[in-house]
Amino acid sequence: MGKNEEKSVINIAILGAGTVGGGVYKLLSGQKDEIRQQAGADICVKKVLVRDASKERPGYDRAVLTSDWADIVNDDDIDIVVELMGGIEPAKTYVLEALSKGKQVVTANKDLLAQYGEEIGEAANMNSADVLYEAAVAGVIPIIRPLKQSLAGAEITEIMGIVNGTTNYILTQMSETGMSYEDALARATELGYAEADPTADVEGLDAGRKVAIMASNAFHTKVVFSQVYTEGITKITADDIRYAREFGYVIKLLGVARNTDSGIEVKVHPMLIPQNHSLAGVGGSFNAVFLHGKAMDDVTLVGRGAGEMPTATAVLGDIIDVCRDILFDCCGRVRRNCYKKLRVKDISECESKFFIRMQAKDRPGVLANIAGVLGNNGVGISQVVQRSGNGDTAELVIITDRVAEKNFNDATEILGGMSVVKEISGVIRVYDNV
Amino acid sequence: MGKNEEKSVINIAILGAGTVGGGVYKLLSGQKDEIRQQAGADICVKKVLVRDASKERPGYDRAVLTSDWADIVNDDDIDIVVELMGGIEPAKTYVLEALSKGKQVVTANKDLLAQYGEEIGEAANMNSADVLYEAAVAGVIPIIRPLKQSLAGAEITEIMGIVNGTTNYILTQMSETGMSYEDALARATELGYAEADPTADVEGLDAGRKVAIMASNAFHTKVVFSQVYTEGITKITADDIRYAREFGYVIKLLGVARNTDSGIEVKVHPMLIPQNHSLAGVGGSFNAVFLHGKAMDDVTLVGRGAGEMPTATAVLGDIIDVCRDILFDCCGRVRRNCYKKLRVKDISECESKFFIRMQAKDRPGVLANIAGVLGNNGVGISQVVQRSGNGDTAELVIITDRVAEKNFNDATEILGGMSVVKEISGVIRVYDNV
Numbered sequence: 001m002g003k004n005e006e007k008s009v010i011n012i013a014i015l016g017a018g019t020v021g022g023g024v025y026k027l028l029s030g031q032k033d034e035i036r037q038q039a040g041a042d043i044c045v046k047k048v049l050v051r052d053a054s055k056e057r058p059g060y061d062r063a064v065l066t067s068d069w070a071d072i073v074n075d076d077d078i079d080i081v082v083e084l085m086g087g088i089e090p091a092k093t094y095v096l097e098a099l100s101k102g103k104q105v106v107t108a109n110k111d112l113l114a115q116y117g118e119e120i121g122e123a124a125n126m127n128s129a130d131v132l133y134e135a136a137v138a139g140v141i142p143i144i145r146p147l148k149q150s151l152a153g154a155e156i157t158e159i160m161g162i163v164n165g166t167t168n169y170i171l172t173q174m175s176e177t178g179m180s181y182e183d184a185l186a187r188a189t190e191l192g193y194a195e196a197d198p199t200a201d202v203e204g205l206d207a208g209r210k211v212a213i214m215a216s217n218a219f220h221t222k223v224v225f226s227q228v229y230t231e232g233i234t235k236i237t238a239d240d241i242r243y244a245r246e247f248g249y250v251i252k253l254l255g256v257a258r259n260t261d262s263g264i265e266v267k268v269h270p271m272l273i274p275q276n277h278s279l280a281g282v283g284g285s286f287n288a289v290f291l292h293g294k295a296m297d298d299v300t301l302v303g304r305g306a307g308e309m310p311t312a313t314a315v316l317g318d319i320i321d322v323c324r325d326i327l328f329d330c331c332g333r334v335r336r337n338c339y340k341k342l343r344v345k346d347i348s349e350c351e352s353k354f355f356i357r358m359q360a361k362d363r364p365g366v367l368a369n370i371a372g373v374l375g376n377n378g379v380g381i382s383q384v385v386q387r388s389g390n391g392d393t394a395e396l397v398i399i400t401d402r403v404a405e406k407n408f409n410d411a412t413e414i415l416g417g418m419s420v421v422k423e424i425s426g427v428i429r430v431y432d433n434v
Numbered sequence: 435m436g437k438n439e440e441k442s443v444i445n446i447a448i449l450g451a452g453t454v455g456g457g458v459y460k461l462l463s464g465q466k467d468e469i470r471q472q473a474g475a476d477i478c479v480k481k482v483l484v485r486d487a488s489k490e491r492p493g494y495d496r497a498v499l500t501s502d503w504a505d506i507v508n509d510d511d512i513d514i515v516v517e518l519m520g521g522i523e524p525a526k527t528y529v530l531e532a533l534s535k536g537k538q539v540v541t542a543n544k545d546l547l548a549q550y551g552e553e554i555g556e557a558a559n560m561n562s563a564d565v566l567y568e569a570a571v572a573g574v575i576p577i578i579r580p581l582k583q584s585l586a587g588a589e590i591t592e593i594m595g596i597v598n599g600t601t602n603y604i605l606t607q608m609s610e611t612g613m614s615y616e617d618a619l620a621r622a623t624e625l626g627y628a629e630a631d632p633t634a635d636v637e638g639l640d641a642g643r644k645v646a647i648m649a650s651n652a653f654h655t656k657v658v659f660s661q662v663y664t665e666g667i668t669k670i671t672a673d674d675i676r677y678a679r680e681f682g683y684v685i686k687l688l689g690v691a692r693n694t695d696s697g698i699e700v701k702v703h704p705m706l707i708p709q710n711h712s713l714a715g716v717g718g719s720f721n722a723v724f725l726h727g728k729a730m731d732d733v734t735l736v737g738r739g740a741g742e743m744p745t746a747t748a749v750l751g752d753i754i755d756v757c758r759d760i761l762f763d764c765c766g767r768v769r770r771n772c773y774k775k776l777r778v779k780d781i782s783e784c785e786s787k788f789f790i791r792m793q794a795k796d797r798p799g800v801l802a803n804i805a806g807v808l809g810n811n812g813v814g815i816s817q818v819v820q821r822s823g824n825g826d827t828a829e830l831v832i833i834t835d836r837v838a839e840k841n842f843n844d845a846t847e848i849l850g851g852m853s854v855v856k857e858i859s860g861v862i863r864v865y866d867n868v
Contacts, residue, residue: 027587027729037654037773038586134584140730142576142584150568150576152472153461153750220471278736281715295461296574296747299737302712309729316587330764339471 004327010039012319013047013072015094016084017057017065020108020135021048023312024082024319025060035316039323047072049085073097080322082315083107092116099123099131104331106318108135108311114209114225117216121336128332130322135314137210138163138287139305142314146291146301147217148334154293156218158433159257160271163210165285165305166194166201167233167253171270172283175241175250181234193285203232204268207255214289215257215266221342223257229267229347236270240426243357243397244272247383250280251428263343265350272355272399273431292433348406353382353430355399356412359422362394366420370396373418377411379403393422402432438761444473446753447481447506449528450518451491451499454542454569455482457746458516458753459494469750473757481506483519507531514756516749517541526550533557533565538765540752542569542745548643548659551650555770562766564756569748571644572597572721575737576748580725581651582768588727590652592867593691597644599719599739600635601667601687603627605704606717609675609684615668627719637666638702641689648723649691649700655776657691663701663781670704674860677791677831678706681817684714685862697777699784706789706833707865726867782840787816787864789833790846793856796828800854804830807852811845813837827856836866 014021028035028045036042045064050057053067072078073094081098083105085091091112095105100123107113113120113136124131134144138161147156162168166188173184185202188194200206208228215223233253244251249272258265273280278300282288287305292298304310325331360366371381380401387395400408415421448455462469462479470476479498484491487501506512507528515532517539519525525546529539534557541547547554547570558565568578572595581590596602600622607618619636622628634640642662649657667687678685683706692699707714712734716722721739726732738744759765794800805815814835821829834842849855 023729031587031589034589035587037771140585140588140733142580142733142735145579145584146576149755150579150751151574151747152754153465153469154574154747155465155468276715278715281710281712293747295457295743297738297741297744299574299576299735301576301733301735303733304731307731310731313585313588313727313730317584320586321583324767325764328762328764328767330759330762330767333758333762333764333767337471 004329007041009042009044010323011044011046011078012080012082013078014082015049017048017050019308020311021084023308024315027312027316039320040327041323046078073101079326080104083109088112096123099127099129104130104322106132108315110136110209114212118222125335130325130331132318134318135311137213138289140310140314141287141301141303143289154296156291156293157259158292159214159218161255161289162252162279162282163255163287164201164207169193169285171251174238178238180238181236202234204230207268211255211257211266219259219264220338221340222338223266227344231269233270248275250275263345265345269429271429271431350405351402353400353402353432354408355428355430357397357426358424359393360396361420362388362392369420373414374411378407379411399430438763441475443476443478444757445478445480445512446514446516447512448516449483451482451484453742454745455518457742458749461746461750473754474761475757480512507535513760514538517543522546530557533561533563538564538756540566542749544570544643548646552656559769564759564765566752568752569745571647572723573739574744574748575721575735577723588730590725590727591693592726593648593652595689595723596686596713596716597689597721598635598641600628603719605685608672612672614672615670636668638664641702645689645691645700653693653698654772655774656772657700661778665703667704682709684709697779699779703863705863705865785836785838787834787836787866788842789862789864791831791860792858793827794830795854796822796826807848808845812841813845833864
């Protein structure tokens with residue numbers, strides 16, 4: 001095969017024996033012949049790092065378990081460290097130490113990459129090492145490799161991703177059954193799709209980390225999680241979803257990265273997208289990433305964004321690829337390459353169309369008043385629906401034209417203070433292709 | 435960067451100055467800085483092979499045009515040959531000669547790969563050379579690299595692709611407007627989506643070549659185009675589409691590759707797929723590939739399958755990847771790897787559900803007669819619709835249970851000979867997930 005022809009076994013260490021770590025261990029044990037053919041050598045799991053090595057772990061060979069990182073980092077026979085612990089520390093220290101010892105790294109750690117991607121990328125470059133992380137974004141969906149390789153010349157200008165399965169499950173439930181956010185969240189928790197503390201998912205933080213990673217790779221510029229604007233789905237109501245449908249839209253939580261002439265936009269927020277958009281039909285716990293580039297037009301990639309085996313499959317693909325690099329002595333071949341210094345726009349500078357739902361006094365002239373305030377702030381109206389409610393209240397739902405967020409916020413602040421406006425019940429951005 | 439650090443320019447030759455060749459030339463000229471950063475070196479188009487080098491070609495630097503292959507193959511400074519001529523000869527000779535001279539190859543030639551993929555792969559392996567061909571299947575959609583790398587450990591069992599834009603455009607038109615096949619074909623020709631002789635597209639031959647290439651890569655076994663069963667869309671009628679919709683299906687021309695315990699299935703034919711299947715909404719000239727593997731579940735990839743710039747984008751991704759291999763001295767790193775010898779099943783051994791539409795005499799007992807013939811041949815009925823037509827004719831539409839093709843064919847042959855059956859108007863396979 002390659003140049004390291006004498007190398008017939010590649011030893012790896014897996015950090016973590018949780019869901020994904022267990023899946024990778026299972027896949028590696030279950031299809032040894034297939035993997036040898038693909039990778040060009042046998043892949044041997046020499047160590048698995050766990051917190052408590054004495055704990056009974058069904059399915060694991062007891063001899064590989066260790067709770068001591070030194071057993072791994074100081075073992076020169078271990079070629080690849082597969083980091084599946086998650087979180088910043090000690091994962092960051094372990095990854096950097098592994099690289100400095102000449103080991104290759106595969107990781108699925110979005111928290112780490114979204115915050116310290118540059119540091120890790122530079123350590124990899126310095127050591128001519130591989131750091132592969134296909135599983136860190138959207139599970140089994142091939143997205144990092146397409147960004148770095150297949151679509152390397154595509155000049156991507158827009159990425160929109162449904163990259164959090166928990167929130168997509170909740171919104172799909174709300175949309176299909178009309179249930180409230182609270183009920184849908186409870187159901188997601190019951191089924192194990194949401195964690196006991198769902199904050200990172202429902203507030204868009206998890207999606208935000210994936211946006212930072214995708215934007216860095218697509219636009220070749222450093223983007224860290226703290227630069228990503230995040231807004232979650234906790235305020236979305238069944239009414240919002242119903243009105244959105246009436247206007248021909250569905251509501252999704254989207255991670256958005258755009259490369260514009262005035263800087264890049266990186267944000268996570270709920271969005272109304274047209275029912276015929278390729279992301280609209282992506283339901284349940286599926287993930288999807290939509291890419292647009294001038295030359296390539298639209299590409300949409302759909303698959304499982306989480307789960308033991310889908311994520312493990314993505315990790316395994318990376319491990320096999322690193323094996324090829326080891327055998328061909330070309331580790332570091334595809335490197336972090338953030339050679340640009342692009343400005344990240346503040347959310348107030350971004351532009352969008354908006355859906356705004358409000359309760360107003362049901363009397364003549366109110367719509368004219370409201371439209372006037374919007375107009376005075378440069379907010380055009382694209383569509384409007386007004387419904388009489390109980391007593392003297394009317395529900396007013398407006399979709400605006402494209403407008404700078406700042407103008408829109410100025411307008412809604414004024415609206416909120418008007419005596420005829422009882423409540424602004426919902427504000428959601430609306431897709432508008434750039 | 436890599437080991438060939440002194441190498442600051444990589445010279446390529448493009449064979450062909452047609453649509454895709456022109457697109458690649460344009461992309462390479464238009465974003466030199468971006469490409470240098472991505473590829474690690476400048477990419478210089480040293481030669482473009484054309485039939486007539488004296489012809490005026492706007493946009494091309496006259497000095498690079500040549501009609502003499504010897505100018506390219508004997509030029510040791512040319513590192514990569516980008517074959518975009520199409521057809522078997524002389525493309526095959528040129529590709530093999532380029533490999534034997536130590537050059538790397540990028541090609542979009544599905545005809546060549548579907549027939550001589552093994553020969554070319556072996557020549558590449560022997561010369562430790564790259565042969566990359568992402569653009570040969572489904573244009574800009576990343577599919578070859580996911581099969582060989584990202585999903586290398588995914589044990590894919592099923593591939594279903596809308597991999598021909600012409601036929602998808604025709605079927606989408608028929609479905610949306612109710613127009614006939616002939617009218618939709620005429621419209622496609624008018625718009626340039628169909629060629630003057632549309633045979634390769636409408637008879638499923640183009641899709642069949644792509645199926646052979648995908649199956650080889652996914653299942654690691656030699657599959658050539660002649661082994662792929664092909665059936666086109668020329669017999670599909672507006673009535674078929676209307677009834678399909680009534681049953682909850684849309685009709686698509688699909689390239690199918692399945693890995694079953696009894697051998698692999700490779701085929702192209704129209705198919706009824708459920709309206710909520712991820713391929714159902716892929717309209718117009720878009721392509722899409724649906725993949726299923728036990729561990730990874732479903733993955734769907736959607737994008738432009740043809741056109742100057744989308745296809746050129748895929749070719750450019752390959753060129754950049756080969757440059758990295760040259761700079762890291764690791765060409766041949768991802769090789770053709772058909773280490774299995776899997777049997778290709780004959781279509782008669784495959785199983786399917788069927789949609790069958792027929793005109794029968796409208797008199798008591800006819801349905802019982804027909805159902806009896808189906809039952810005697812082991813063909814179960816899943817759904818049936820009967821409509822009285824003009825005079826003494828009734829239209830009968832049946833969706834069967836899953837059955838071996840042989841049994842179904844035996845049954846329809848008997849039905850066709852029955853005096854109460856006036857005509858079998860349509861027979862189309864129905865999706866049934868395995």
